[in-house]
Amino acid sequence: MYIKNAMKRKNIFITDLVDAINNRQIWLHLSWQDTKLKYRRSKIGQFWITLSMIIFISSLGLVYSKLFKANPSEYIPYLAISYIIWNYISGLLNESSNLLVNSTRYIGEIKINPIILILGLLTKHIIIFSHNILIVFLIYFFFKITPNSYILYSFPTFVLLTLNLFNISVFLSILGLRYRDMSQIVQNLIQVLFFITPITWFPKLLSSNKWIIDLNPMAHFIEIFRSPILGNSPPSNSIFFCLFILILLFISSSILYSWKVKRLVYWL
Amino acid sequence: MINLKNVDLEYIVGGVYSQSFKNQLFNTLTGGKIVQNKNFITIKALNNLNINIENGQRIGLIGANGAGKTSFLKLIAGIYQPTSGELNIKGKVLSTISPYCGVEPDATGIENIYTIALLNGLKKQDIKNKIDDICDFSELGDYLYMPTRVYSSGMLTRLVYSVITSIDADILVMDEIIGVNDATFIEKSSQRLRKFIDKSKILFLASHSEGILRNVCNKCIFLKNGSIEDYGNIEDILNKYNQSNKFV
Numbered sequence: 192m193y194i195k196n197a198m199k200r201k202n203i204f205i206t207d208l209v210d211a212i213n214n215r216q217i218w219l220h221l222s223w224q225d226t227k228l229k230y231r232r233s234k235i236g237q238f239w240i241t242l243s244m245i246i247f248i249s250s251l252g253l254v255y256s257k258l259f260k261a262n263p264s265e266y267i268p269y270l271a272i273s274y275i276i277w278n279y280i281s282g283l284l285n286e287s288s289n290l291l292v293n294s295t296r297y298i299g300e301i302k303i304n305p306i307i308l309i310l311g312l313l314t315k316h317i318i319i320f321s322h323n324i325l326i327v328f329l330i331y332f333f334f335k336i337t338p339n340s341y342i343l344y345s346f347p348t349f350v351l352l353t354l355n356l357f358n359i360s361v362f363l364s365i366l367g368l369r370y371r372d373m374s375q376i377v378q379n380l381i382q383v384l385f386f387i388t389p390i391t392w393f394p395k396l397l398s399s400n401k402w403i404i405d406l407n408p409m410a411h412f413i414e415i416f417r418s419p420i421l422g423n424s425p426p427s428n429s430i431f432f433c434l435f436i437l438i439l440l441f442i443s444s445s446i447l448y449s450w451k452v453k454r455l456v457y458w459l
Numbered sequence: 460m461i462n463l464k465n466v467d468l469e470y471i472v473g474g475v476y477s478q479s480f481k482n483q484l485f486n487t488l489t490g491g492k493i494v495q496n497k498n499f500i501t502i503k504a505l506n507n508l509n510i511n512i513e514n515g516q517r518i519g520l521i522g523a524n525g526a527g528k529t530s531f532l533k534l535i536a537g538i539y540q541p542t543s544g545e546l547n548i549k550g551k552v553l554s555t556i557s558p559y560c561g562v563e564p565d566a567t568g569i570e571n572i573y574t575i576a577l578l579n580g581l582k583k584q585d586i587k588n589k590i591d592d593i594c595d596f597s598e599l600g601d602y603l604y605m606p607t608r609v610y611s612s613g614m615l616t617r618l619v620y621s622v623i624t625s626i627d628a629d630i631l632v633m634d635e636i637i638g639v640n641d642a643t644f645i646e647k648s649s650q651r652l653r654k655f656i657d658k659s660k661i662l663f664l665a666s667h668s669e670g671i672l673r674n675v676c677n678k679c680i681f682l683k684n685g686s687i688e689d690y691g692n693i694e695d696i697l698n699k700y701n702q703s704n705k706f707v
Contacts, residue, residue: 217577221561224574228565300557301578302537370480453540457471458478 203452204361204445211306218311225311226318240322248274248326255391266393268330272417273390275327279320280356280412281381286312287360288367288374291455299456305448309360313353327420336422344419351433352412358440365447368458384409408436461512461535461630461661466544468505468530468685504530506685508544512661519672519693520665521700522682528665529634531682532556535663536632550629550660553579555637558619568603568610568618569594575622589625596651597621598644620648624655631659635666636675669697 211218230237251274252267259266290312297303331338367373388409389397397403404410411429418425505527512518520528533539534546536554561574572593576586594603597617607615620637638648656662656675666672672679672693679696681689683703689696 216583220573220577224563224566224570228563231565296560297578299533299538300560301554302552303578366480369478370483371478372480376480454471456539 203449207304207306207448207452210304211310214304214307215310218307218314222311222314222318225315237318237322240319241325244275244278244323244326245329251391259392259396261393264334268334268336268421269393269417270391271326271330272420273413275320275323276352276413276416277385277388277390277409278323279316280352280409281385282319283313283316283356283360284363285374285378285381286316287363288377290360290364291368292371292374292459295459299459305364305452305455306361309357309364313357313360317353338420339422341419341422341424344425345416348415348419348425348430348433351430351437352416355408355412355433355437355440358437358444361444361448362440365451365455368455369451388413408432411436460514460547460549461510462545462547463508463510464545464547466505466508466534466541466546467503468534468539469542470502470504472500472502504685505534505541508687510680510687510690514660516678517656517662517676518664519676519679519696520663520682521672521679521696522688526682527685528682529556530685531680532632532634532663532665535630548630551580551627552630552632553623553626553628553659554632555623556632556634558623558637559615562607562615562619564608565606567606568597568599571607571618572603572622575619576626579623579626581626593621593625596625596647617644624648624651628659630661631656631663633662633664636664636671672697 226237230239233239235242248267248271252263252270255261255270256263256266287309290308291298291305294305294308297308298305330336363373363377367377384407387403388407389404390413394404394410411432414429415425415433508531520531522528530539532554533556534541535548536552536556537548538554538556540546558575561578562571563574566574569590572590573583573586576589577583581589597603597620599614599618602610602614603618607618610618623637636652638645638652662675664672664675676693678691679693680687681696681700688703689699
């Protein structure tokens with residue numbers, strides 16, 4: 192019965208989304224300000240994001256390439272790109288479950304559409320991601336990789352990845368407000384996913400039991416963006432998997448959102 | 460124009476226990492037999508409101524603490540949505556219930572002007588047109604380029620006040636009158652407040668001060684236990700309210 196009622200109100204999600212896009216100045220302003228303020232009092236500013244990523248990747252890359260007996264010029268670019276995307280995914284999802292809980296200064300105080308806050312968080316993480324993506328150019332330069340035309344695929348696949356993440360973020364932020372232990376659950380899950388997803392290891396190292404990768408959405412999310420950057424075409428099965436997941440996520444997040452959005456203010 | 464038809468507003472108050480996913484899961488798995496979830500309490504904040512408000516009204520809200528004044532204001536401001544019933548509002552609503560909303564202590568005065576104005580529905584272009592007036596009126600000078608964390612509370616009030624009163628709206632929603640205590644600023648700011656209120660088509664003002672209500676409003680809503688006890692001309696309603704208080 193709930194689901195049936197929610198289906199009738201399904202357009203709330205769409206109307207709020209359209210409203211948030213029309214009011215993009217708010218969330219663009221807030222997310223830029225957030226990033227600027229965090230680094231305003233430091234000398235190299237927000238390039239701390241890039242620097243700490245470089246330190247992480249180079250140290251992990253050197254040690255793990257020995258550990259996996261892999262060629263550093265193959266392993267380090269792979270690790271760098273995988274980890275940069277992973278950082279984007281995990282950062283966004285980890286913060287999503289606490290987003291509305293930490294928005295008490297907006298929700299219940301002024302009229303604000305929660306999608307605006309979610310898009311603000313998404314933008315903040317895209318800003319961080321765009322600082323990290325500079326490392327790809329360093330990698331190209333350092334390992335003398337010339338990107339081919341497949342790199343153009345990375346734009347649509349990034350959009351596909353981001354749309355998926357947006358829908359997960361809607362879902363997690365609502366659940367995180369209702370159930371306060373959700374952020375612990377999400378953090379745990381993200382930690383586990385980091386180790387079972389091919390980020391620090393090559394998929395080819397898994398000789399049997401390929402389903403570990405095939406059924407892991409994160410593996411596909413990363414793969415569709417990593418392949419074109421590394422000069423391969425994104426695997427079509429991964430693209431289809433991501434499109435399929437996107438449809439499922441869109442339906443479930445729009446049902447949950449339309450069903451519960453009126454009550455969010457009382458859950459604070 | 461505002462129209463309320465059989466509007467109810469219910470709060471759901473949850474305890475700490477009910478906000479656990481783990482407990483909810485056990486609850487479902489055990490069919491609720493072992494862990495009973497009785498932590499949700501519903502409070503009826505507003506009860507069957509029916510009212511029709513035409514443009515041009517200046518409405519004061521009175522009632523005891525907990526009578527539903529702020530709930531009513533938040534309903535009009537769109538912060539709460541009615542649990543049942545119909546609420547129709549024509550026009551842009553501006554609420555001054557939380558004027559400091561969005562103020563970031565580390566951001567400069569100018570940046571905070573943008574934040575407050577954007578959150579209250581202005582576009583960047585509108586703000587650019589108004590920013591000189593806002594800055595002049597606030598008299599903050601070079602402080603506008605400093606982080607607001609170095610401001611005194613009076614300076615911060617002046618900043619927020621200058622932004623809010625520069626915004627045009629059809630319907631104004633105020634929980635107590637906004638104002639500044641700065642002696643030199645009072646004269647100037649009350650003129651600006653007058654203009655700000657006069658520009659609006661409908662005003663809602665909740666206040667405990669009868670003087671202010673008499674000064675600003677022409678109509679009055681008397682709220683009691685979440686219901687509209689009476690609505691009418693300000694003097695009649697204030698008299699009725701005072702009469703009813705005498706017997707308590």
